[in-house]
Amino acid sequence: xxxxxxxxxxxxxxxxxxxxxxxxxxxxxxxxxxxxxxxxxxxxxxxxxxxxxxxxxxxxxxxxxxxxxxxxxxxxxxxxxxxxxxxxxxxxxxxxxxxxxxxxxxxxxxxxxxxxxxxxxxxxxxxxxxxxxxxxxxxxxxxxxxxxxxxxxxxxxxxxxxxxxxxxxxxxxxxxxxxxxxxxxxxxxxxxxxxxxxxxxxxxxxxxxxxxxxxxxxxxxxxxxxxxxxxxxxxxxxxxxxxxxxxxxxxxxxxxxxxxxxxxxxxxxxxxxxxxxxxxxxxxxxxxxxxxxxxxxxxxxxxxxxxxxxxxxxxxxxxxxxxxxxxxxxxxxxxxxxxxxxxxxxxxxxxxxxxxxxxxxxxxxxxxxxxxxxxxxxxxxxxxxxxxxxxx
Amino acid sequence: xxxxxxxxxxxxxxxxxxxxxxxxxxxxxxxxxxxxxxxxxxxxxxxxxxxxxxxxxxxxxxxxxxxxxxxxxxxxxxxxxxxxxxxxxxxxxxxxxxxxxxxxxxxxxxxxxxxxxxxxxxxxxxxxxxxxxxxxxxxxxxxxx
Numbered sequence: 295x296x297x298x299x300x301x302x303x304x305x306x307x308x309x310x311x312x313x314x315x316x317x318x319x320x321x322x323x324x325x326x327x328x329x330x331x332x333x334x335x336x337x338x339x340x341x342x343x344x345x346x347x348x349x350x351x352x353x354x355x356x357x358x359x360x361x362x363x364x365x366x367x368x369x370x371x372x373x374x375x376x377x378x379x380x381x382x383x384x385x386x387x388x389x390x391x392x393x394x395x396x397x398x399x400x401x402x403x404x405x406x407x408x409x410x411x412x413x414x415x416x417x418x419x420x421x422x423x424x425x426x427x428x429x430x431x432x433x434x435x436x437x438x439x440x441x442x443x444x445x446x447x448x449x450x451x452x453x454x455x456x457x458x459x460x461x462x463x464x465x466x467x468x469x470x471x472x473x474x475x476x477x478x479x480x481x482x483x484x485x486x487x488x489x490x491x492x493x494x495x496x497x498x499x500x501x502x503x504x505x506x507x508x509x510x511x512x513x514x515x516x517x518x519x520x521x522x523x524x525x526x527x528x529x530x531x532x533x534x535x536x537x538x539x540x541x542x543x544x545x546x547x548x549x550x551x552x553x554x555x556x557x558x559x560x561x562x563x564x565x566x567x568x569x570x571x572x573x574x575x576x577x578x579x580x581x582x583x584x585x586x587x588x589x590x591x592x593x594x595x596x597x598x599x600x601x602x603x604x605x606x607x608x609x610x611x612x613x614x615x616x617x618x619x620x621x622x623x624x625x626x627x628x629x630x631x632x633x634x635x636x637x638x639x640x641x642x643x644x645x646x647x648x649x650x651x652x653x654x655x656x657x658x659x660x661x662x663x664x665x666x667x668x669x670x671x672x673x674x675x676x677x678x679x680x681x682x683x684x685x686x
Numbered sequence: 687x688x689x690x691x692x693x694x695x696x697x698x699x700x701x702x703x704x705x706x707x708x709x710x711x712x713x714x715x716x717x718x719x720x721x722x723x724x725x726x727x728x729x730x731x732x733x734x735x736x737x738x739x740x741x742x743x744x745x746x747x748x749x750x751x752x753x754x755x756x757x758x759x760x761x762x763x764x765x766x767x768x769x770x771x772x773x774x775x776x777x778x779x780x781x782x783x784x785x786x787x788x789x790x791x792x793x794x795x796x797x798x799x800x801x802x803x804x805x806x807x808x809x810x811x812x813x814x815x816x817x818x819x820x821x822x823x824x825x826x827x828x829x830x831x
Contacts, residue, residue, distance in 0.1 A: 330792075331815035339827060374714060504739045504789030516762070517738070523713065523764035586714050586757070586766050599743045599757065599768075612743035614793075619741075622792055 296324060299633070301640075301669070312621060314640065321632045326625050341611035346372060346446060346580055349608060353598070354440050356613065359402065362395050363591030364613070365444035367598040370525055371587030372446045375602055376580045382527075384448040384575075386568040389527040391434070391443050392589070393557040393564075397468075398427040399592035400550045400557075403644045404475060407547060410637050411488055412674035416478055423471045426464050433457055447575030458565055465558055472554050479547055487680045489544040493639030495627045496541055503623040507594020507616050508553070509643045511537045512545035519590040531563040543642045550644075579606070591616055593644050617643070634676040637669050689765050692735045699730055713764045716755075721771045725781050728756065728769075732787060736761050739789050744797045746829040750775050752801055756783060756790075779804040800827040 301314040313332065317325035337356055341349050353364035366388065373380065380388075401424040408416030428438040434453055435441035443449050453461075479485060495505070500513035510517045518535045520528040536552040538545035582604035589596045594616030601610040620643040628639050687695075705718040719727060731737035737758040744754045749772075756769040773780050782805035783790040794805045795814040802825040805811065813820070 334815045502788040597740050610745040614741035619789060
């Protein structure tokens with residue numbers, strides 16, 4: 295008999311509360327229904343009452359983890375609208391901020407994935423090193439999160455020359471740890487057993503659900519806005535798009551770990567190649583018309599569409615975040631796998647899933663509350679069974 | 687495919703069956719089309735010129751109609767092509783893109799509840815964001831007097 299396990303609705307402090315209704319037969323997930331809207335803040339409407347300058351601050355608050363990806367798309371949309379080219383140094387600084395953010399976001403995700411697997415050492419390692427990346431962001435912008443660096447036509451703060459050697463040395467400190475994480479993932483047979491062939495999203499499904507970012511790249515779709523629609527300093531530096539073919543959870547881990555190396559590489563090139571110069575194009579006003587801005591956030595393509603009537607406020611502000619399409623693909627990626635794997639699969643698209651609080655099990659019509667931690671416990675138990683089986 | 691080839695394919699297929707073709711910049715193209723042609727365009731872009739549906743956006747206009755844009759990207763190209771259709775408020779309905787494209791399902795549900803647009807043939811026409819007890823006939827992003 296099929297049973298329904300509702301996961302959520304979540305804590306209001308979480309940035310992306312979702313409600314999953316998992317239909318299970320025994321241990322196996324047969325269907326997944328997703329509900330959204332538990333934290334609908336009406337930011338698109340709110341943007342219509344803000345000036346162009348304020349909008350950048352507003353959209354920075356859409357996401358707490360990748361807080362610079364929305365400003366990236368926002369300033370690109372406004373610069374598209376007004377045909378504005380920011381100075382070269384501003385583009386380099388923007389790239390550095392975006393890539394630092396990608397590193398700390400991927401590290402956060404990797405730690406959570408480790409935690410869900412029952413691999414808490416990995417979790418503590420990654421979150422320790424993530425702090426160093428936040429240190430760099432704090433040195434540059436004054437903030438560890440929500441950096442308030444972007445504005446139409448440039449950036450608000452310069453990177454001081456005397457800070458650059460320290461940034462290099464902090465990145466050098468990070469590199470051996472990236473090797474450690476890579477080794478931890480590659481060498482551990484238990485992790486392979488838990489993630490390989492699990493939660494497969496095929497290339498056709500990836501195309502049909504229009505997924506973006508690491509979720510798409512793990513399924514063999516080469517979608518990376520940084521290469522596809524080059525912006526900021528990305529066309530001026532050398533780096534590779536990380537693509538895997540399998541579409542399972544392991545492929546999603548690999549894409550993100552390889553991107554960590556690429557991000558460090560991009561930042562180092564930017565710091566070396568950046569020349570002194572102006573950081574702001576001094577934009578006075580935006581003309582009437584429409585503009586489109588896209589940026590590659592750690593989770594995929596962020597898309598902003600704006601309409602201006604020539605006044606100092608937008609007439610319409612449309613935002614499409616990457617999780618909007620990626621989370622939807624869970625509808626197929628979860629089906630056919632066990633409940634213990636569902637935790638991993640739902641988390642593998644990186645939907646900022648960490649604050650999940652409460653869930654209810656309805657068995658034969660009777661609801662009983664159990665905790666999200668019980669679902670993680672199921673996952674831990676499975677890891678231990680796998681460990682026993684392969685004798686590790 | 688290069689953008690030039692994509693453009694030639696589109697122009698060959700639709701032979702001026704558009705109201706306006708406007709390039710804001712070399713990589714941002716807007717095409718105003720008839721509501722009746724929307725699905726044909728969507729199908730052609732996805733199947734024939736390897737387009738990827740990004741999202742759709744609706745806007746209430748002072749002309750007593752809702753303007754809907756379907757945004758498409760192309761694998762490996764920087765271009766974005768936005769298809770613009772205008773739907774009069776007296777008869778606010780349009781063929782659902784979700785019928786041919788899974789990825790359009792959520793955004794059409796969102797536009798349906800925020801603007802009151804009826805998507806004909808939508809596979810799952812439930813609410814997406816608004817709560818269950820939200821009153822019928824109230825659309826948060828409409829600018830009705």
